[in-house]
Amino acid sequence: xxxxxxxxxxxxxxxxxxxxxxxxxxxxxxxxxxxxxxxxxxxxxxxxxxxxxxxxxxxxxxxxxxxxxxxxxxxxxxxxxxxxxxxxxxxxxxxxxxxxxxxxxxxxxxxxxxxxxxxxxxxxxxxxxxxxxxxxxxxxxxxxxxxxxxxxxxxxxxxxxxxxxxxxxxxxxxxxxxxxxxxxxxxxxxxxxxxxxxxxxxxxxxxxxxxxxxxxxxxxxxxxxxxxxxxxxxxxxxxxxxxxxxxxxxxxx
Numbered sequence: 001x002x003x004x005x006x007x008x009x010x011x012x013x014x015x016x017x018x019x020x021x022x023x024x025x026x027x028x029x030x031x032x033x034x035x036x037x038x039x040x041x042x043x044x045x046x047x048x049x050x051x052x053x054x055x056x057x058x059x060x061x062x063x064x065x066x067x068x069x070x071x072x073x074x075x076x077x078x079x080x081x082x083x084x085x086x087x088x089x090x091x092x093x094x095x096x097x098x099x100x101x102x103x104x105x106x107x108x109x110x111x112x113x114x115x116x117x118x119x120x121x122x123x124x125x126x127x128x129x130x131x132x133x134x135x136x137x138x139x140x141x142x143x144x145x146x147x148x149x150x151x152x153x154x155x156x157x158x159x160x161x162x163x164x165x166x167x168x169x170x171x172x173x174x175x176x177x178x179x180x181x182x183x184x185x186x187x188x189x190x191x192x193x194x195x196x197x198x199x200x201x202x203x204x205x206x207x208x209x210x211x212x213x214x215x216x217x218x219x220x221x222x223x224x225x226x227x228x229x230x231x232x233x234x235x236x237x238x239x240x241x242x243x244x245x246x247x248x249x250x251x252x253x
Contacts, residue, residue, distance in 0.1 A: 001036045001235040003088060006060065009234045013227070014095050021122065022094030029066060029075070029089040030082040036060045041228040042243040043217045045078055045091060052243050054085045061243070062231075064103070064224050066091040096223050098122045101230065103171040103223030104129035107192075110149050110222050111142070113167065118186070120170055128170040128183045128191075136163035139190070139210055146192070150218040152247045155196065157211040159204055164190045171219040177203035184209055194219035215249040 010026075011019070019026070029045065040058035042049050045067045053061050061082075067075035082089050096102045097120060104120035113131035120129040142164050143156045167190045168183025174193035180203055183191050190210040193200075194217075204211035221242075228240045 001238050003031055003033075003036070005235060006036060006090070006231065009231050010090075010092070012234065013101075013230055014092075014099055018095050018099060022098075025094035026092035026096075027090070029091065030079055030087070032059070032082070032086040032088045034059060034086060034088075036088065036238060038239045038241060039228060039231065040241050040243045041224045042245055043221050043224060044245060045089060046074070046245075047077060047081060049243050049245065050078060050081045050085065050087065050089075053087065056241055056243070058087060058241065058243070060088040060090065062224060062228055063089070063091045064093060064096055064220050066093070092227070094122065096227060097126075097172070101223075101226045103220045104169050106222035106226045107149075107171055107219055108167075108169060111145055126170060126174070126176075126179055128168040128174065128179050128186075130166070130168055130183065130186050130188065132166050133164065136165045139164055142190070143212060146212055146214060150214045152215055152218055152250050155211075155213045157201060157204055159210050160189060160208045162189055164210065166190070167192060169193065171223070172216045175200040175213075180204060180207070180209065192219075215247065217245055217249060218247065221245075 036059040038058050039060045040053040041062045043064045045063045067078050100119050108131045114134040116131045118130040121127050139158050147154045166188045168188035169192040170179050172194045175195045180191050192212045196213040232240050
């Protein structure tokens with residue numbers, strides 16, 4: 001696969017309207033002029049991720065996030081290292097959050113939600129994914145299932161006595177009380193996201209909706225994995241590999 005074939009894959013996988021809506025929320029940090037045999041993927045771009053990708057012989061790195069501008073100096077350092085290693089890097093944020101196979105849908109599938117009624121989408125604002133279990137599931141059971149899939153100590157607030165039937169979800173920074181309200185309006189008894197503030201926790205307690213909070217990084221990794229797998233299906237012969245990141249967001253030591 002070359003860069004042009006990869007770019008065609010992105011145009012094939014994502015609706016044109018979605019790419020136009022988020023035209024400044026995806027793209028290349030660096031393009032290297034080489035054949036792409038191995039694709040690495042992770043949620044974040046960092047120097048640690050680049051070094052690990054280099055050690056595994058990655059030609060193209062796909063991430064959900066670019067290096068944030070407010071982590072001052074990081075993007076410039078990453079670009080310098082990508083150039084040094086002749087490694088391409090492509091990031092795709094908004095479109096991957098709001099495509100049918102994206103971050104939210106991928107995590108729902110991973111934790112065994114039986115029926116996805118609505119995937120997360122953008123229409124003047126963010127809307128959560130909505131899913132249901134065919135048979136109600138114990139809250140503690142669901143908590144342990146998510147902890148197992150994310151391999152991290154998910155925080156849990158049980159705010160009602162019922163079994164879990166209908167869940168709302170917005171991965172990553174889906175902590176706004178306005179988004180939780182949208183899930184409540186759809187009849188959800190449980191809300192799942194990747195960050196929480198004081199207001200997230202208070203609103204969930206006030207309204208009686210269960211709250212499950214993993215990390216921003218690991219609630220979104222399965223969306224990037226879904227994208228990498230789809231790119232592989234469109235381009236026979238390439239290898240994909242997950243670049244492991246530390247669970248640094250939940251390190252309380």
